[in-house]
Amino acid sequence: MLRSDHILATVEMIQKENLDVRAVTMGINLLDCRGGGVAETCRRVEEKIGTAAARFVETCEQVSRKYGIPVVNKRISVTPIAFVGAGFDRHGFVELALSLDRAATAAHVDILGGFSAQVEKGMTATDREYIASIPEALARTEKICASINIASSHKGINMDALALIGQTVKDLAEITRDQDGFGAAKFVVFCNQPGDNPFMAGAIHGLEEADLVLNVGVSGPGVVARALERLIQTRGRENLRLDDIAEEIKQTTFRVTRCGELIGRKVSEELGIEFGVVDLSLSPTPTVGDSVGEILEILGVDVVGAPGSTAILAMLNDAVKKGGIFASKAVGGLSGAFIPVMEDAVLAAAAGSGALCLEKLEAMTCVCSVGLDMIPIPGSVDAATIAAIIADEMAIGMVNNKTTAVRLIPVPGKEAGEIVDFGGLFGASPIMPVRNVGKSSRFIAWGGRMPAPIHSFKN
Amino acid sequence: MGKQMVMSVMSKDRPGIVADITGVIYQLKGDLADLNQSVLCDYFSMILIASFDDAVTPEDVVAGFSHLPSATKLEVVVKEMEAPLEPAQEGRSQEVYVLTVQGQNKSGLVHRIGLFCCQHGINILDLATTLSRGLYTMILQLDLSHVESVDAIRTDLARCAEESDLHMVLQHEDLFKATTEITLL
Numbered sequence: 001m002l003r004s005d006h007i008l009a010t011v012e013m014i015q016k017e018n019l020d021v022r023a024v025t026m027g028i029n030l031l032d033c034r035g036g037g038v039a040e041t042c043r044r045v046e047e048k049i050g051t052a053a054a055r056f057v058e059t060c061e062q063v064s065r066k067y068g069i070p071v072v073n074k075r076i077s078v079t080p081i082a083f084v085g086a087g088f089d090r091h092g093f094v095e096l097a098l099s100l101d102r103a104a105t106a107a108h109v110d111i112l113g114g115f116s117a118q119v120e121k122g123m124t125a126t127d128r129e130y131i132a133s134i135p136e137a138l139a140r141t142e143k144i145c146a147s148i149n150i151a152s153s154h155k156g157i158n159m160d161a162l163a164l165i166g167q168t169v170k171d172l173a174e175i176t177r178d179q180d181g182f183g184a185a186k187f188v189v190f191c192n193q194p195g196d197n198p199f200m201a202g203a204i205h206g207l208e209e210a211d212l213v214l215n216v217g218v219s220g221p222g223v224v225a226r227a228l229e230r231l232i233q234t235r236g237r238e239n240l241r242l243d244d245i246a247e248e249i250k251q252t253t254f255r256v257t258r259c260g261e262l263i264g265r266k267v268s269e270e271l272g273i274e275f276g277v278v279d280l281s282l283s284p285t286p287t288v289g290d291s292v293g294e295i296l297e298i299l300g301v302d303v304v305g306a307p308g309s310t311a312i313l314a315m316l317n318d319a320v321k322k323g324g325i326f327a328s329k330a331v332g333g334l335s336g337a338f339i340p341v342m343e344d345a346v347l348a349a350a351a352g353s354g355a356l357c358l359e360k361l362e363a364m365t366c367v368c369s370v371g372l373d374m375i376p377i378p379g380s381v382d383a384a385t386i387a388a389i390i391a392d393e394m395a396i397g398m399v400n401n402k403t404t405a406v407r408l409i410p411v412p413g414k415e416a417g418e419i420v421d422f423g424g425l426f427g428a429s430p431i432m433p434v435r436n437v438g439k440s441s442r443f444i445a446w447g448g449r450m451p452a453p454i455h456s457f458k459n
Numbered sequence: 460m461g462k463q464m465v466m467s468v469m470s471k472d473r474p475g476i477v478a479d480i481t482g483v484i485y486q487l488k489g490d491l492a493d494l495n496q497s498v499l500c501d502y503f504s505m506i507l508i509a510s511f512d513d514a515v516t517p518e519d520v521v522a523g524f525s526h527l528p529s530a531t532k533l534e535v536v537v538k539e540m541e542a543p544l545e546p547a548q549e550g551r552s553q554e555v556y557v558l559t560v561q562g563q564n565k566s567g568l569v570h571r572i573g574l575f576c577c578q579h580g581i582n583i584l585d586l587a588t589t590l591s592r593g594l595y596t597m598i599l600q601l602d603l604s605h606v607e608s609v610d611a612i613r614t615d616l617a618r619c620a621e622e623s624d625l626h627m628v629l630q631h632e633d634l635f636k637a638t639t640e641i642t643l644l
Contacts, residue, residue, distance in 0.1 A: 003639070004587060004589065004596070004598050006635065006638070006639040007557055007559060007598055007635055008559065008596070008598075010630070010634065010635050010638045010639070011559050011628045011630065013638075014628075014630070014634075015628055065609070065610060066609065066631055067630065067631050067633070067634050068613075068628070068629065068630045068631070068634070069634070254638075255638040255639075258637040258638045258643065259634065259637065259638060261637065261643060262633060262634060262637040262643070265643075327643075
């Protein structure tokens with residue numbers, strides 16, 4: 001029997017606390033779309049996506065209306081495109097990107113991810129052509145997101161790819177200079193990239209996946225923040241200990257995850273395709289009250305970046321996983337708390353005041369999901385320094401057997417402290433200063449591979 | 460299988476009412492099918508369905524209750540069912556929604572919602588209300604299986620909420636089950 005207080009708590013969660021399903025992402029295998037040439041392949045790609053996703057957005061909206069829970073983004077992820085376009089040159093990959101963009105527009109999805117490659121051990125000639133195509137491909141498309149896996153706990157870090165990527169990030173920002181380098185916000189570099197992540201820019205449909213699959217990304221920083229405020233108000237700060245707080249986060253995450261599970265199952269049923277995973281990430285939006293940074297401040301640091309921030313984030317991340325994992329049949333993707341600076345108003349403010357620096361963010365990424373995400377840096381920072389920042393983050397993921405990622409935006413012509421605003425879910429933030437610029441080029445110049453850590457040899 | 464009867468019992472609340480009522484049914488060799496009870500402001504109310512042998516009449520059942528050595532008076536109504544009833548759960552609609560309504564207490568609130576449901580062909584399966592510090596809360600379980608468009612109901616409900624200065628939320632019951640129950644079917 002449903003209890004009144006539970007009913008009212010759920011109503012509060014949906015109506016006042018920004019609960020939504022952040023993303024329903026349909027994964028589509030494109031390996032069978034390979035034709036004799038670029039044009040033939042593009043035609044098949046558009047045809048397959050068109051058929052697979054014909055009713056996708058409409059069904060998401062229908063289920064969303066029935067349950068009264070907003071599904072904020074409807075997205076598609078595809079097989080990493082470097083596999084689909086094996087043998088193509090950079091122009092061929094740009095054509096593929098344009099074709100994916102047309103398919104995404106026709107399917108009415110918000111974004112399509114999977115313009116990607118996996119090069120953690122070595123690069124083929126195709127992979128190099130793919131990398132060379134990224135700036136133009138992203139500049140000429142509206143809805144395409146790119147990602148590349150350049151490191152893993154098993155294979156180490158591909159330093160040749162890393163050097164190329166440092167330059168690619170610069171080129172991407174430069175080619176979209178009139179949009180403050182927005183192109184770089186659509187490209188993310190990974191270590192241990194999961195093949196079932198529904199969140200962008202890093203969503204791909206992994207090679208290990210079935211032909212079609214549906215993954216769901218839940219959200220809920222606002223719900224967690226309000227639940228904690230209510231707990232502190234009703235029980236009194238002096239009567240609570242940290243383990244009580246962790247317990248509240250677990251229970252709240254359970255409920256949030258269940259909403260995602262329900263929506264995912266119903267959309268899957270309607271479409272007749274397999275339901276993959278729920279990604280438990282606490283994903284903030286620039287909306288006030290929907291911030292991971294705010295949770296950290298509620299839990300006891302006056303400003304994000306102050307000592308204690310990393311420890312609190314570690315507890316938050318763990319409690320989110322514990323609460324969510326029981327709520328869902330299958331959990332996957334990134335599953336943790338995101339700290340994307342531009343997309344989180346409280347983090348952006350802390351970055352602007354100087355309380356939160358790049359090095360502290362790096363430390364925080366050791367204990368949370370993903371990594372250095374949506375961070376605007378001065379356009380003057382050189383490619384080798386960007387590559388070296390990425391290398392540090394990749395090393396954290398590699399050694400700790402976790403997914404880490406980097407999405408830096410070197411804003412052309414702007415310096416630290418100036419504001420960059422991409423609008424919508426991409427948000428706004430003051431540009432963060434980078435210390436010790438130009439001092440890492442000898443390291444990046446080595447190339448080759450950083451060997452995998454000793455604990456990767458478990459056979 | 461004999462006959463089914465529906466019984467309604469009301470009394471001032473006290474320990475032992477359930478034992479008394481079911482004792483009467485047991486004495487008459489009745490078989491209890493389904494029951495629902497609640498207590499409101501110290502008053503006990505129960506509705507129950509039981510089957511009896513053909514020889515037993517509603518008057519026999521009422522007589523059984525009147526002979527109880529009870530400290531409180533049980534007010535009983537017994538009716539014989541025209542056709543045997545299925546237990547409620549078996550035919551339960553898939554389109555059960557939960558409507559929550561909150562607002563400042565004033566007369567006519569429940570009537571307003573009742574009228575809304577009536578005008579829209581919505582059956583109220585369950586209704587509970589509470590009053591706390593002037594805030595009146597209604598929680599209704601509604602069967603929307605005969606409704607053509609839930610969207611249209613939401614739109615009309617939003618208008619009704621605005622006109623009557625009430626906060627109303629209509630959500631599918633699956634959502635509440637998902638967020639509060641361990642099993643998710």
